[in-house]
Amino acid sequence: MHLFSICHPVPFLGLISAALVAPTSETLEYSPVEPRHVARRAAPDSPSGNYAPQTVDCPNQRPSIRNARTLSDSETSWLESRRPKTIDPMIEFFRRADLEDFDAEGFVNANSQDFSVVPNIGIAISGGGYRAMMNGAGSLATADSRVEGSLDAGGLGYLLQATTYLAGLSGGGWLVGSIFANNFSTVINLRDGAEDSNTWELSNSIFEGPAKLEGVGVLNTIEYWRDVEGSVDKKRSAGYEVSITDYWGRALSYQLINAPHGGPAYTFSSIADEPKFKSADTPMPILVADGRRPGDTIISLSSTVFEFNPWELGSPDPTVYGFAPTRYLGSNFSQGSIPENGSCVRGFDQLGFVMGTSSSLFNQFLLQNISSSDIPSFVAAAIDMVLTGIAEEDNDIAIYQPNPFYGYRPATNPFAETEQLSLVDGGEDLQNIPLHPLIQPNRKVDVIFAVDSSADTNSNWPNGTALRATAERSREEAIANGTAFPAVPDAETFINLGLNRKPTFFGCDTSEFEAGHIPPLIVYIPNAPYTYNSNFSTWKPSYSDQERNSAIENGWNVATMGNGTVDSQWLACAACAILQRSLERTGTEIPGTCNSCFERYCWNGTTDSTPVDYQPTSVLDEGATGNGGVPVSGHPLLRGLIGVTALVAVF
Numbered sequence: 001m002h003l004f005s006i007c008h009p010v011p012f013l014g015l016i017s018a019a020l021v022a023p024t025s026e027t028l029e030y031s032p033v034e035p036r037h038v039a040r041r042a043a044p045d046s047p048s049g050n051y052a053p054q055t056v057d058c059p060n061q062r063p064s065i066r067n068a069r070t071l072s073d074s075e076t077s078w079l080e081s082r083r084p085k086t087i088d089p090m091i092e093f094f095r096r097a098d099l100e101d102f103d104a105e106g107f108v109n110a111n112s113q114d115f116s117v118v119p120n121i122g123i124a125i126s127g128g129g130y131r132a133m134m135n136g137a138g139s140l141a142t143a144d145s146r147v148e149g150s151l152d153a154g155g156l157g158y159l160l161q162a163t164t165y166l167a168g169l170s171g172g173g174w175l176v177g178s179i180f181a182n183n184f185s186t187v188i189n190l191r192d193g194a195e196d197s198n199t200w201e202l203s204n205s206i207f208e209g210p211a212k213l214e215g216v217g218v219l220n221t222i223e224y225w226r227d228v229e230g231s232v233d234k235k236r237s238a239g240y241e242v243s244i245t246d247y248w249g250r251a252l253s254y255q256l257i258n259a260p261h262g263g264p265a266y267t268f269s270s271i272a273d274e275p276k277f278k279s280a281d282t283p284m285p286i287l288v289a290d291g292r293r294p295g296d297t298i299i300s301l302s303s304t305v306f307e308f309n310p311w312e313l314g315s316p317d318p319t320v321y322g323f324a325p326t327r328y329l330g331s332n333f334s335q336g337s338i339p340e341n342g343s344c345v346r347g348f349d350q351l352g353f354v355m356g357t358s359s360s361l362f363n364q365f366l367l368q369n370i371s372s373s374d375i376p377s378f379v380a381a382a383i384d385m386v387l388t389g390i391a392e393e394d395n396d397i398a399i400y401q402p403n404p405f406y407g408y409r410p411a412t413n414p415f416a417e418t419e420q421l422s423l424v425d426g427g428e429d430l431q432n433i434p435l436h437p438l439i440q441p442n443r444k445v446d447v448i449f450a451v452d453s454s455a456d457t458n459s460n461w462p463n464g465t466a467l468r469a470t471a472e473r474s475r476e477e478a479i480a481n482g483t484a485f486p487a488v489p490d491a492e493t494f495i496n497l498g499l500n501r502k503p504t505f506f507g508c509d510t511s512e513f514e515a516g517h518i519p520p521l522i523v524y525i526p527n528a529p530y531t532y533n534s535n536f537s538t539w540k541p542s543y544s545d546q547e548r549n550s551a552i553e554n555g556w557n558v559a560t561m562g563n564g565t566v567d568s569q570w571l572a573c574a575a576c577a578i579l580q581r582s583l584e585r586t587g588t589e590i591p592g593t594c595n596s597c598f599e600r601y602c603w604n605g606t607t608d609s610t611p612v613d614y615q616p617t618s619v620l621d622e623g624a625t626g627n628g629g630v631p632v633s634g635h636p637l638l639r640g641l642i643g644v645t646a647l648v649a650v651f
């Protein structure tokens with residue numbers, strides 16, 4: 001079954017032998033600039049005060065579905081505040097990057113009012129369960145100027161502050177969702193938490209439940225699950241279909257949202273009212289899921305990709321080509337509007353449910369571990385009830401009923417005739433990095449830092465599969481709808497050329513693209529071993545603090561190339577990647593420093609498809625040149641002679 005095709009179904013490993021335990025892991029001490037606690041964001045704004053959606057008076061302007069031709073008015077006006085706020089951090093980033101032969105600060109300063117010139121940055125955090133959350137966290141920590149060390153050698157400090165969009169998918173969505181659920185706290189504050197906080201406390205598995213006092217008394221496993229079942233039951237009693245994803249999302253919330261009971265009344269749309277987001281002092285969060293009709297299987301070439309943002313849920317794909325207001329999900333939309341005799345509903349877009357939707361593959365994880373875990377039997381029975389009548393291959397579905405796209409664009413919308421919109425894990429179409437929202441031409445993104453924590457190889461490291469899925473889709477005119485994407489090579493080439501062991505740029509040479517259809521430059525940041533083997537199985541349910549902290553630290557090292565020890569010019573090269581599209585648009589000569597960076601970091605079309613088994617050792621031991629690959633067959637010399645063919649990448 002294709003469900004498991006994203007992540008190898010590696011035999012369940014309760015413990016991972018950590019060959020590369022970081023010597024510094026326990027001594028890693030940050031003194032965050034922010035107070036050392038995880039702030040609560042006061043937005044449990046579901047009108048019911050609990051997990052159930054509730055009917056409310058419709059606002060004067062009745063909620064409706066809009067077509068995807070433009071960005072929403074909300075996003076457009078937010079961008080008018082956000083883009084200017086990225087200027088100062090970008091200047092700080094460039095000052096630190098110090099391109100000796102180009103005045104990047106001056107360039108940004110001179111164009112600081114012209115947003116068709118200054119770079120527009122996006123960050124995309126891949127799926128891959130807790131592994132992806134932790135590795136992604138390391139990269140966001142070093143990009144965040146509030147975190148100590150991010151402004152030291154090799155640190156990417158201010159990148160996050162200079163970013164417009166922050167997208168997450170599945171495990172990457174837990175990271176992005178958790179940051180925004182908790183007042184845009186730093187990763188370090190989330191990791192360390194407050195005394196009584198369970199946030200990012202992963203030593204107790206999701207099956208066991210949180211260990212600590214959380215303002216509501218100590219929860220034991222039975223009470224925790226009773227709590228989960230009770231809240232899901234409130235939704236069911238209010239007349240809404242529930243799915244396994246409701247249980248999964250509720251359980252996840254105890255680890256991700258710092259509020260009593262994991263914040264059953266917290267909504268995703270409340271982020272739009274969160275002061276730091278509203279004032280455009282943070283990037284815009286986006287979570288990704290795929291549409292799938294019951295019984296169908298999906299592949300990247302035909303899937304409809306949905307995004308959740310604080311204002312809207314929808315898809316720019318030519319199928320659905322529409323967006324619904326996130327805040328009013330649960331209302332009975334029909335043909336794009338709520339009929340005059342219909343009422344409005346709020347509180348459907350529960351934050352944990354949205355994070356659970358993007359990671360619905362983990363429904364399997366819940367189901368398959370019910371019998372062997374501490375989940376009490378009354379919960380197993382309740383879940384069993386949900387499963388009645390659902391085919392096994394459909395138990396990963398998150399049910400959105402009523403379907404906001406019911407009767408909408410029936411000529412092209414595969415969901416127009418179903419009362420239920422079913423969404424699944426954003427990685428199920430193999431596009432495991434949430435690039436889709438960031439390559440939409442309307443968003444005009446110039447560069448995407450794409451953090452890949454996929455478990456593609458037998459050894460649970462990425463091999464570029466996610467990039468290939470998005471690249472292939474962009475060549476499929478019927479679904480691509482104007483999106484473009486750089487060419488990327490096969491998995492063997494990623495391994496043999498070491499493209500999955502160090503940051504690699506794709507799409508540097510824009511002559512590869514049709515004029516007027518130039519996609520963002522991709523800065524691919526693949527998970528690789530630096531100070532720790534963070535390649536945990538996707539299904540490992542619990543992590544000691546030491547495992548968690550070491551994985552986050554390795555993620556930091558991945559994104560900084562070991563604080564610049566592998567390449568002291570890495571920060572400058574990242575700056576060049578950010579600037580590339582802007583320089584080209586303005587006809588500015590590419591500085592020598594950048595040319596030399598592009599020679600080193602851009603994939604230039606060379607391939608080496610020799611079969612290979614990837615069992616990497618630390619990048620720090622080998623330097624960036626080793627590829628970590630052991631050829632499966634063939635003499636290494638022969639491979640050197642025949643394997644490397646220079647190809648002009650034309651698709």
Ligand SMILES: *[C@@H]1O[C@H](CO)[C@@H](O)[C@H](O)[C@H]1NC(C)=O
Binds near residue numbers: 039041042
């Ligand atoms: C959110 O964080 C800011 C500091 O960044 C702080 O001033 C504010 O009080 C926090 N809000 C809540 C609800 O804790």
Ligand SMILES: *[C@@H]1O[C@H](CO)[C@@H](O)[C@H](O)[C@H]1NC(C)=O
Binds near residue numbers: 148152556562
């Ligand atoms: C880089 O710096 C961070 C903290 O600033 C530290 O945790 C990490 O171990 C350092 N990396 C290396 C390779 O020393």
Ligand SMILES: *[C@@H]1O[C@H](CO)[C@@H](O)[C@H](O)[C@H]1NC(C)=O
Binds near residue numbers: 321482
């Ligand atoms: C995208 O799809 C929509 C809906 O089918 C269509 O109207 C629009 O022209 C398409 N855009 C491009 C650039 O192909």
Ligand SMILES: *[C@@H]1O[C@H](CO)[C@@H](O)[C@H](O)[C@H]1NC(C)=O
Binds near residue numbers: 341342
């Ligand atoms: C609203 O009106 C339509 C058509 O008049 C009818 O079919 C539908 O059942 C009504 N819905 C409700 C909730 O009363």
Ligand SMILES: *[C@@H]1O[C@H](CO)[C@@H](O)[C@H](O)[C@H]1NC(C)=O
Binds near residue numbers: 402
């Ligand atoms: C939505 O439609 C369904 C089916 O017609 C109906 O049972 C439900 O009460 C309606 N909900 C609202 C809020 O109008």
Ligand SMILES: *[C@@H]1O[C@H](CO)[C@@H](O)[C@H](O)[C@H]1NC(C)=O
Binds near residue numbers: 365368369372
């Ligand atoms: C837990 O679920 C995962 C994913 O479905 C599965 O691979 C694993 O074997 C299960 N573990 C146990 C102990 O059943």
Ligand SMILES: *[C@@H]1O[C@H](CO)[C@@H](O)[C@H](O)[C@H]1NC(C)=O
Binds near residue numbers: 455456458491612614
């Ligand atoms: C690359 O990853 C895919 C899964 O994403 C896997 O099927 C394939 O075997 C991998 N290839 C190599 C050489 O690792």
Ligand SMILES: *[C@@H]1O[C@H](CO)[C@@H](O)[C@H](O)[C@H]1NC(C)=O
Binds near residue numbers: 604606
């Ligand atoms: C392309 O990159 C490879 C290394 O990946 C290098 O060996 C080769 O010389 C480069 N070719 C050109 C034309 O720059």
Ligand SMILES: *[C@@H]1O[C@H](CO)[C@@H](O)[C@H](O)[C@H]1NC(C)=O
Binds near residue numbers: 617
């Ligand atoms: C992690 O990677 C190391 C080195 O490549 C490998 O030996 C180990 O088996 C991998 N662990 C898992 C759980 O895949």
